[in-house]
Amino acid sequence: MKTSAQFTQQDGLYIDGQLHTFIEQQLCQQSQLPCETVYQALATLIDEFGCQCRKHKHQADDIVDVHTLLNAYSDKNTHPQCHVDAQTTAAVLDEYCCQVPAIIVIALMDTLTGTCNDEADAQAIYQRAAELTHCKNVYSNINNATAA
Numbered sequence: 033m034k035t036s037a038q039f040t041q042q043d044g045l046y047i048d049g050q051l052h053t054f055i056e057q058q059l060c061q062q063s064q065l066p067c068e069t070v071y072q073a074l075a076t077l078i079d080e081f082g083c084q085c086r087k088h089k090h091q092a093d094d095i096v097d098v099h100t101l102l103n104a105y106s107d108k109n110t111h112p113q114c115h116v117d118a119q120t121t122a123a124v125l126d127e128y129c130c131q132v133p134a135i136i137v138i139a140l141m142d143t144l145t146g147t148c149n150d151e152a153d154a155q156a157i158y159q160r161a162a163e164l165t166h167c168k169n170v171y172s173n174i175n176n177a178t179a180a
Contacts, residue, residue, distance in 0.1 A: 039125070043068075043075040045132075046125040048098045054105070063144040065165060070144065073164035077136045078126055081157050085133035096134040098123040105145055140165070148172045 039046040060067045096119050104111050120131035135154050142149050143161040148170045158171030
């Protein structure tokens, strides 16, 4: 399947060119992981959690664009509000060219950058991202910490 000039194919995924460049030049270098490992981790997360996340999606036009993603990681004071049941990202498409749930992409990017997140219902995704990349699990369950 051919992609447009805006997307690059990696591990069966179609990744926006700007995000692809960011992954190659920033995330992989910062995390000191081979780019192949990062793309394989992303593909695995989508395989394992894509259906579950899509099942809860109910807002068809609530999309995180690539600029929102990139701006969130260039300025540590901001972070996109990406809810598991509400958003996808047009920056990563699966093998069928369907938009991928944003929380999957964000969980991997958070894990690689060390950005903590407490997104509801995403603990398993963050745990798996940490396992796949051999990075620290950055999911912080504030509700459990407050109750303790």
